[in-house]
Amino acid sequence: MVAFAERRPLGDNAKAWALNAPAIAVIALLVAYPIGYSFYVSLQKNNLKRPRAKRFIGFDNYKALLSDQAFLSALKVSALFVLVVLGLTVVLALILALVLNERFRGRGLLLSLALLPWAMPGVVNGLMWRTIFDAKTGALNGLLQQLGLIESYHAWLTSGTGAFLFTALAQVWNTLPFSVIILLAGLSTIPSELYDAATVDRAGAWRRFTEVTVPWLLHPLLIVLILETMNAFRAFDTIYVLTGGGPGDATTTIALLDVQTVLTFTDFGLGSAYAWVITAITLLISVGYIGLLYRKGNFEV
Amino acid sequence: MSTDVRIPLSYRIPWKKIVLYVLAVGFALYLVLPFYWIVAMSFMHEVDAISVPPHWVPTHPTLENYLGFVRPNAAQELVGGRAVSETPYSLRNSLVVATATAVLNLALATFAAYSFSRLKFRGSQVLLVLYLLTRMVPGIAIIIPFYLLMRSFGLLDTYLALILSYTTFALPITIWILKDFFRSVPRELEEAARVDRCGWFRTMWTVFLPVAAPGLVAAAVFAFMTAWNEFMFALFLTSTKAAKTIPVVAANFATDFNTQFTVMAAAGVLAVVPPLLLALLFQRKLVQGMAAGSVKG
Amino acid sequence: MELTRRHILKLTGLGLAGPTLLSACSNDSSSGGGSGDGSVKFEGWDYEAALVQQNLDRFTKNSNVKVNYTPITSAQYVQKVVAEFTGGGGADALYVYDDSLAAWVEGDYLQPLDGMAGVDEVYNAIYPGNAQAMTYDGKRYGLPYYTDATCLTYNAGILAQAGISKPPASLEELEAQALKIKKAGLLEYPIGLPAQLSDTWWSWVWALLFGSGGNMFDDQQNPIMNTSDTVTKDVFAWLQQAATKSKVIDPASLQLLPVPVDNAMKANRYAYTIGARYASRDYNDPAKSKAAGKIRMGLVPSLDGKEHGTVSNTRMYGLAKDTEVKDNAFKLLTYLGGYDDQKQPYTAKFWFLQRGLGFAYKAMVNDPTITAALKKFADPKIYTHLAEIAKPRNVLGVPWYTEFETEMHKVVQGVLSNQTQPSAAVAALAKSAETLKKKYS
Numbered sequence A: 001m002v003a004f005a006e007r008r009p010l011g012d013n014a015k016a017w018a019l020n021a022p023a024i025a026v027i028a029l030l031v032a033y034p035i036g037y038s039f040y041v042s043l044q045k046n047n048l049k050r051p052r053a054k055r056f057i058g059f060d061n062y063k064a065l066l067s068d069q070a071f072l073s074a075l076k077v078s079a080l081f082v083l084v085v086l087g088l089t090v091v092l093a094l095i096l097a098l099v100l101n102e103r104f105r106g107r108g109l110l111l112s113l114a115l116l117p118w119a120m121p122g123v124v125n126g127l128m129w130r131t132i133f134d135a136k137t138g139a140l141n142g143l144l145q146q147l148g149l150i151e152s153y154h155a156w157l158t159s160g161t162g163a164f165l166f167t168a169l170a171q172v173w174n175t176l177p178f179s180v181i182i183l184l185a186g187l188s189t190i191p192s193e194l195y196d197a198a199t200v201d202r203a204g205a206w207r208r209f210t211e212v213t214v215p216w217l218l219h220p221l222l223i224v225l226i227l228e229t230m231n232a233f234r235a236f237d238t239i240y241v242l243t244g245g246g247p248g249d250a251t252t253t254i255a256l257l258d259v260q261t262v263l264t265f266t267d268f269g270l271g272s273a274y275a276w277v278i279t280a281i282t283l284l285i286s287v288g289y290i291g292l293l294y295r296k297g298n299f300e301v
Numbered sequence B: 001m002s003t004d005v006r007i008p009l010s011y012r013i014p015w016k017k018i019v020l021y022v023l024a025v026g027f028a029l030y031l032v033l034p035f036y037w038i039v040a041m042s043f044m045h046e047v048d049a050i051s052v053p054p055h056w057v058p059t060h061p062t063l064e065n066y067l068g069f070v071r072p073n074a075a076q077e078l079v080g081g082r083a084v085s086e087t088p089y090s091l092r093n094s095l096v097v098a099t100a101t102a103v104l105n106l107a108l109a110t111f112a113a114y115s116f117s118r119l120k121f122r123g124s125q126v127l128l129v130l131y132l133l134t135r136m137v138p139g140i141a142i143i144i145p146f147y148l149l150m151r152s153f154g155l156l157d158t159y160l161a162l163i164l165s166y167t168t169f170a171l172p173i174t175i176w177i178l179k180d181f182f183r184s185v186p187r188e189l190e191e192a193a194r195v196d197r198c199g200w201f202r203t204m205w206t207v208f209l210p211v212a213a214p215g216l217v218a219a220a221v222f223a224f225m226t227a228w229n230e231f232m233f234a235l236f237l238t239s240t241k242a243a244k245t246i247p248v249v250a251a252n253f254a255t256d257f258n259t260q261f262t263v264m265a266a267a268g269v270l271a272v273v274p275p276l277l278l279a280l281l282f283q284r285k286l287v288q289g290m291a292a293g294s295v296k297g
Numbered sequence C: 001m002e003l004t005r006r007h008i009l010k011l012t013g014l015g016l017a018g019p020t021l022l023s024a025c026s027n028d029s030s031s032g033g034g035s036g037d038g039s040v041k042f043e044g045w046d047y048e049a050a051l052v053q054q055n056l057d058r059f060t061k062n063s064n065v066k067v068n069y070t071p072i073t074s075a076q077y078v079q080k081v082v083a084e085f086t087g088g089g090g091a092d093a094l095y096v097y098d099d100s101l102a103a104w105v106e107g108d109y110l111q112p113l114d115g116m117a118g119v120d121e122v123y124n125a126i127y128p129g130n131a132q133a134m135t136y137d138g139k140r141y142g143l144p145y146y147t148d149a150t151c152l153t154y155n156a157g158i159l160a161q162a163g164i165s166k167p168p169a170s171l172e173e174l175e176a177q178a179l180k181i182k183k184a185g186l187l188e189y190p191i192g193l194p195a196q197l198s199d200t201w202w203s204w205v206w207a208l209l210f211g212s213g214g215n216m217f218d219d220q221q222n223p224i225m226n227t228s229d230t231v232t233k234d235v236f237a238w239l240q241q242a243a244t245k246s247k248v249i250d251p252a253s254l255q256l257l258p259v260p261v262d263n264a265m266k267a268n269r270y271a272y273t274i275g276a277r278y279a280s281r282d283y284n285d286p287a288k289s290k291a292a293g294k295i296r297m298g299l300v301p302s303l304d305g306k307e308h309g310t311v312s313n314t315r316m317y318g319l320a321k322d323t324e325v326k327d328n329a330f331k332l333l334t335y336l337g338g339y340d341d342q343k344q345p346y347t348a349k350f351w352f353l354q355r356g357l358g359f360a361y362k363a364m365v366n367d368p369t370i371t372a373a374l375k376k377f378a379d380p381k382i383y384t385h386l387a388e389i390a391k392p393r394n395v396l397g398v399p400w401y402t403e404f405e406t407e408m409h410k411v412v413q414g415v416l417s418n419q420t421q422p423s424a425a426v427a428a429l430a431k432s433a434e435t436l437k438k439k440y441s
Helices: A012-041 A060-065 A069-100 A107-119 A122-133 A139-146 A160-188 A192-200 A205-234 A237-242 A254-264 A268-295 B016-042 B064-070 B072-077 B081-118 B124-136 B139-152 B159-184 B187-195 B200-211 B213-229 B232-237 B246-255 B261-281 B283-294 C005-017 C019-025 C049-063 C074-086 C098-106 C119-125 C128-133 C156-161 C171-183 C203-211 C231-245 C251-255 C258-266 C279-283 C326-337 C346-355 C362-366 C368-375 C380-389 C401-416 C422-440
Strands: C040-045 C067-072 C093-097 C142-155 C272-276 C295-298 C310-319
Touching (some): A012 A268, A012 B081, A012 B124, A012 B139, A012 B159, A069 A107, A069 A160, A069 A205, A069 B016, A107 A160, A107 B016, A107 B213, A107 B261, A107 B283, A122 A237, A122 B016, A122 B246, A160 B283, A205 A254, A205 B124, A254 A268, A254 C074, A254 C401, A268 B139, B016 B261, B081 B200, B081 B213, B081 B246, B081 B261, B139 B159, B139 B232, B139 C074, B159 B232, B159 B283, B187 B200, B200 B213, B232 B246, B232 C074, C040 C074, C049 C067, C049 C346, C074 C093, C074 C098, C093 C098, C093 C326, C098 C310, C119 C142, C128 C310, C142 C156, C142 C203, C142 C279, C142 C326, C142 C380, C156 C171, C171 C231, C203 C231, C203 C272, C231 C422, C251 C401, C258 C272, C310 C326, C310 C380, C326 C346, C346 C362, C346 C368, C362 C368, C362 C380, C401 C422
Parallel strands (some): C040 C067
Antiparallel strands (some): C093 C310, C142 C272, C142 C310
16 A cells, blocks of 8 residues: 555645546546537537538627527526526525424435435426426316316416426426535534524524524535526526427527527537537626625635 | 534424424425326326326326336337337436446545645645536537547447546536535544554545545435436437436437327336435435535635 | 548547557447448437338348448437537438438538439339429439328317318318317317427428418528518418417417327317328327227318418438448438339338328329228328328528528417517518528528
8 A cells, every 4th residue: 555645755736636637637538628629619600510611700609699689588588597496496495404404203204305306307307397287187287276276277388487487496396405405414514502602692583594504504505506506507408398498488598599509500619609608607606606705704615 | 523413402482393394294295296296197097197187196006107118018019119118228227327427426536525625735726616617518518529529439329428428527516525525524533543554545445434424425426316317418429228328218208209198207207216215325424425515614 | 620530530549548549449330331241320210110120121131231220319310410420420321301401411411312223213203392302402312211291180070069061171261160169168279289399390380381372481592471472471360360369279289299289189189280191090090099080181271262282291211421331321222212123112111001101102092002001091082182282391401491490480489379470470580581591601
């Protein structure tokens, strides 16, 4: 066994890079090239079915985005989608995590149930919700009718707003567990002395929540925000199966448009430009979150 | 990390229990009902599954939908029976790919995460962000170059292509999960081992990693789920039952001619069971393992 | 810079993996078809893959040519083929949609078949619409796999219950009949159309336009739906009226893919739909359908009640440009899409008898076995007549066709859900065609 930590033949710097080498090698070998290549392609007029028309056009693809109706509409839909999905996910996950952090009968069962949606591939999630929202035989229609809330079956996914909201709900259901685990984990590390102190101060439940729980949860919340923003921006599987982007453009998110542009229209150049815009936005938002928390003196990577 | 981290009950107010139970039941229904519906459908005959109003419990329960997967004859009777006959293979493929991804991920991420949690080195912050940056580029941007790359390696329609791609997808996040957890492992442990003149690898293996087990479990489950759930790369990189994973076959159900709801539901249930079992098996460690996210450095 | 397989190899070789990999990769068996024994790499979408294999086995037995058949998920067929050819090494012979033909010729995937043995003979024996769909820039690129013409499909049983004895000739009549069915309490929404967004074309929209003698484009592929040709606007107005005023078109259409519409027809839940002829075979199959025996075919109703035509599609077998086994691949093509030794289109017959897939060969309808099989699900006279009056979309040759079709789906969804007025809809379509044209010039 090599004792390279012990004899310190390497400085921390060298050792750290050596430890990272395998991960870097795999990433560099497999995704660094495609990532770099896709940026290069984003500077091209490059539709795969017209190889002869291919040429380098600098940032023209990006400039064209400003007047690209499909892109602007998809960006709007995506922004709204991220907002709704993220908002619902964070609120629901936080409440569920707070519940799970208590002691009660059936807690173990609830935790198990909370993991359930995580195990469901996005495609299967889309199929499941499709059978539930189905206009003719769907469970949602059946349930609401039996409860007397609707008179006849509705085609839920045929109005723009309806399709958007139901798609967002299906997405939230699928992405909830990961956030719950992270937040619950965060809650479980709050030292009980903090609550004890707050109780001695006769702080109410709400103040205990805002003064003890929330600050302590900032770091896990940050992780949830970053990951879920990334996920919501890239959400594809569920929407694709559920609505295909319709009706009209109502659920055509930027990720969906991007897939359509690259795969259906084979416009690799423009599609790559879309992708880099998504990357830039996600990065900016992440940096924004980090900056916000950093100012609160609560962040360290 | 201390194991006893339950919150004291001292600040409970009388009606709190009620709120708690109402919320718990509400969430339980929200989480389980959608899945219950496809489980119920998977045991129904098609006629019952599409009846109006719906039968909430299978009135004439049947195993036909599941048996069709293993009885090739039954599968062929259905138009579009290919997705049906491929389902068992795709489950096997998904299991192999996801397990291998989890293992490979752990091997690579442990080293990297250790460096972030224990060593001060130049460029560490940049490197961490760079890792994460590779996850911010949407998959669609790299799918074509990646496909061509795999093709030139001769890896199309193999497990390896999927394992490699999912490893790179999960790696940035697992490194983050692990580095946070590793930080919560007291340094004294390793120092004590070092005094005992254990080598670094031995220290890692016998002292550090066992203590870090919850973090490793969380990272492994995360990697497993990433691999299990991924659709688009699997769609592109595989073409036969030799490597098609369950999301790809599930998507076939959506587009196939004439698929029955009930068979689709049965496939959906099968797609959920293995990762669910895994998550349930490790649920305690999972929560502990993610806990480090909140540890202040 | 060309993105070819060689180029990728160079990049991987130089930049990433060192020269040994380069030599290892050049033996990559997935490239081309040349594994040395003359076997043909053949790809198609995964419709009835087991039957395809069965038919290919017969070919191999007869000709000693091995075939390596890969079925590809139909929903991603086009994308995967494009990716493969972009990587330099697709199949030797493959299925081609008429929608993709132009792009695949422009992309140098396919080679023309002009002058090869038996090709002229085939083109003389098929319906002109099919020949036209397989021809690009004056050259012939395919042998026919199957074809279909879009028709009105109706449930004569439901019509009879409402006291209707004749299918509608005009759209007005269709709406009136549907209203009658609705008022009789037989069906809430008598008309169902597959109008969820998807990657496949919406034949029913084109059929309604061609059925009324209209078109969206002139012969130079200029958009005319907003100028000289008012049919599109009028058809849209009818659709909106039927969907939102008289409410005879099911609002759920917007979330229906073709399969659920088929299921609804089989369950007597729609009285009318507009779709491919071959669907009637399943609709009229007692083993699969409660509506069996009651489903009939009719001409697509028109605005003025006169007969104008309908739309056809053509699926063909194509020959890869860079195949290394051209002779064997063409032998396979001939077996699948051409005549056999007995001067019979064996595979075309096979598909019709097995699955009711439409045939391009005019003479086949006179074949007694074919007629007998056809009579089980359709009136041979109407069936044949539809094939005769059907024509392909005249914009298949433009490179932006796919984008336009997608845009059209969204616009029609807007019309059906009353969010876009017909005049705004045609204006949007014209604008989108112009924009796409400019983008691709």
